[in-house]
Amino acid sequence: MAESPGVAEGLPSLTAITFKRGLVAGRLYLGLATLISLILTTVLLHNAKPGVFANTFPLELPLFATLGSMGGIMLFVSDRSKGVLEYLIAYGVRPRSLFLNVLLTAAALSSLVLLCALAVGLSGYLLTGHTLTADLENSILGYTVPMTYASALFATMTGMLWSVLSTPRAGLNSPVGVSPLLGIAPPMLVLILAEAVDKSAYYDITVGASIGFLLVVAGLLLVSTRLMGRERFLSAM
Amino acid sequence: MSEAIHPTSPAAGSVPFLQCEGLSSGYHGRPVLQDVSFSLSEPSIYVVLGPNGAGKTTLFRTLAGILTPLRGTARIAGRSVEEPSTRDRLHFLSHVDGIPDGLRVEEALRFYATVERAGPSDVGRVMDLLEITPLRRKYFSELSAGQKKRVSIARIFLRERDLYLLDEPTANLDPKVATEIRDLILGLSREKVVLYSSHNLFEAREIGRYVIALKEGKVAVFDRISDLRSAKYSIGVRPLSGAALLPASQRKGEYFVYDLVGPEEVPKLLRELEGKGVVVREVREMGNPLEDLFR
Numbered sequence: 458m459a460e461s462p463g464v465a466e467g468l469p470s471l472t473a474i475t476f477k478r479g480l481v482a483g484r485l486y487l488g489l490a491t492l493i494s495l496i497l498t499t500v501l502l503h504n505a506k507p508g509v510f511a512n513t514f515p516l517e518l519p520l521f522a523t524l525g526s527m528g529g530i531m532l533f534v535s536d537r538s539k540g541v542l543e544y545l546i547a548y549g550v551r552p553r554s555l556f557l558n559v560l561l562t563a564a565a566l567s568s569l570v571l572l573c574a575l576a577v578g579l580s581g582y583l584l585t586g587h588t589l590t591a592d593l594e595n596s597i598l599g600y601t602v603p604m605t606y607a608s609a610l611f612a613t614m615t616g617m618l619w620s621v622l623s624t625p626r627a628g629l630n631s632p633v634g635v636s637p638l639l640g641i642a643p644p645m646l647v648l649i650l651a652e653a654v655d656k657s658a659y660y661d662i663t664v665g666a667s668i669g670f671l672l673v674v675a676g677l678l679l680v681s682t683r684l685m686g687r688e689r690f691l692s693a694m
Numbered sequence: 695m696s697e698a699i700h701p702t703s704p705a706a707g708s709v710p711f712l713q714c715e716g717l718s719s720g721y722h723g724r725p726v727l728q729d730v731s732f733s734l735s736e737p738s739i740y741v742v743l744g745p746n747g748a749g750k751t752t753l754f755r756t757l758a759g760i761l762t763p764l765r766g767t768a769r770i771a772g773r774s775v776e777e778p779s780t781r782d783r784l785h786f787l788s789h790v791d792g793i794p795d796g797l798r799v800e801e802a803l804r805f806y807a808t809v810e811r812a813g814p815s816d817v818g819r820v821m822d823l824l825e826i827t828p829l830r831r832k833y834f835s836e837l838s839a840g841q842k843k844r845v846s847i848a849r850i851f852l853r854e855r856d857l858y859l860l861d862e863p864t865a866n867l868d869p870k871v872a873t874e875i876r877d878l879i880l881g882l883s884r885e886k887v888v889l890y891s892s893h894n895l896f897e898a899r900e901i902g903r904y905v906i907a908l909k910e911g912k913v914a915v916f917d918r919i920s921d922l923r924s925a926k927y928s929i930g931v932r933p934l935s936g937a938a939l940l941p942a943s944q945r946k947g948e949y950f951v952y953d954l955v956g957p958e959e960v961p962k963l964l965r966e967l968e969g970k971g972v973v974v975r976e977v978r979e980m981g982n983p984l985e986d987l988f989r
């Protein structure tokens with residue numbers, strides 16, 4: 458849990474405020490990611506070919522969930538440019554807490570997309586007369602869920618580091634523009650790797666890779682806040 | 695102007711509240727402040743002056759714990775500014791407003807109340823104090839520059855602190871709002887130590903009791919403002935009649951400017967003017983001793 462300063466009675470915690478602000482900042486990404494994933498799910502459910510839904514549905518969700526988590530990095534980049542981060546540090550919020558609050562926000566936002574798509578997809582799948590196979594269950598638990606968080610958190614962490622280590626940029630060259638591309642890297646890498654090895658090792662690879670990416674995020678979090686000067690959080694204004 | 699550097703405000707022999715010793719600080723390892731030493735004890739307004747790049751903002755950011763000192767120490771009530779516990783002793787107001795995007799005025803203040811560990815009632819109190827209650831439902835981005843400044847400054851009244859670091863709090867404000875904000879800060883300074891940076895020398899002379907002048911990252915002067923004397927003492931004479939008898943080369947607007955050794959020469963000058971048949975309507979000091987700190 459992120460370290461937040463003690464909170465006075467009647468006011469939400471900084472973590473809760475960060476989530477709420479992330480939800481507002483990234484509502485367009487969140488809405489689009491959820492909408493597109495639902496459209497794709499509906500298309501897959503109505504595909505007559507057997508096995509298409511079970512094979513495709515678990516693979517596409519991490520990409521949309523990562524897109525839906527963009528509110529976190531958007532918030533961080535905006536707060537840095539507006540000078541909010543320097544105020545928070547002056548009031549005693551540690552840089553690690555700043556990162557951690559945004560990571561938790563990204564995880565919560567990606568959960569919203571994931572839960573929505575899973576609820577619609579699986580209930581539609583069952584209602585159209587299918588049964589939940591072990592393969593589909595394993596794909597969701599062994600790939601979709603861990604890779605969603607690995608991708609979203611990897612995209613957000615690298616985006617935040619990109620933001621604090623560079624001069625502010627706008628447009629697609631900014632951390633907000635680059636983050637989704639970085640978030641696509643983990644699932645793509647894992648899928649390519651998993652295709653190249655024996656099928657029996659598929660879930661070992663996907664779960665292992667997800668844990669690996671989460672460890673990279675944790676490592677970056679620890680190393681960056683130890684080595685990086687606090688002046689990196691200053692606004693360029 | 696006094697050239698003497700007095701690195702200690704004349705408090706009554708107590709432990710300095712704010713003490714910098716050989717403090718060097720800057721960005722990415724490159725020092726902006728160099729070997730700065732001073733200590734403050736007396737509750738007052740200490741005006742920090744200096745040209746752009748002199749290190750005013752760097753000093754404030756270092757004292758606020760945002761920048762890590764490269765060398766030397768800065769202590770608040772005996773504790774290093776690097777210690778998290780010192781953050782509860784100070785308020786910092788940067789030259790950027792620091793209000794998060796997409797928040798209404800009340801939400802922005804509640805955001806900082808959370809960070810500050812203040813209560814919801816404090817938000818209402820500061821909105822009343824800064825007269826921004828009618829703006830509470832407006833988005834911060836919709837406000838005028840003066841209204842934004844009021845909201846930004848409201849933060850420092852959410853909770854009482856011992857040290858206030860105010861970086862150009864009245865910059866870009868119209869005179870009415872600037873005066874109101876200066877009055878609030880003057881009220882604070884009766885019991886608190888306020889470091890106040892400004893480019894407005896007349897404001898600095900009006901509000902401050904002490905001046906800390908920075909030049910190229912070093913303390914050039916630390917003195918009582920009342921003890922500073924200009925290198926030259928200039929007065930402006932505004933005649934009621936007889937302006938034609940005065941030298942045109944000394945005219946600046948409605949005033950004729952005379953450089954004197956000091957205020958003791960004013961009566962003699964007035965007698966001379968009277969002798970020439972000039973009726974004087976007004977005499978005023980034209981120079982500001984703080985101007986010399988920028989030379």
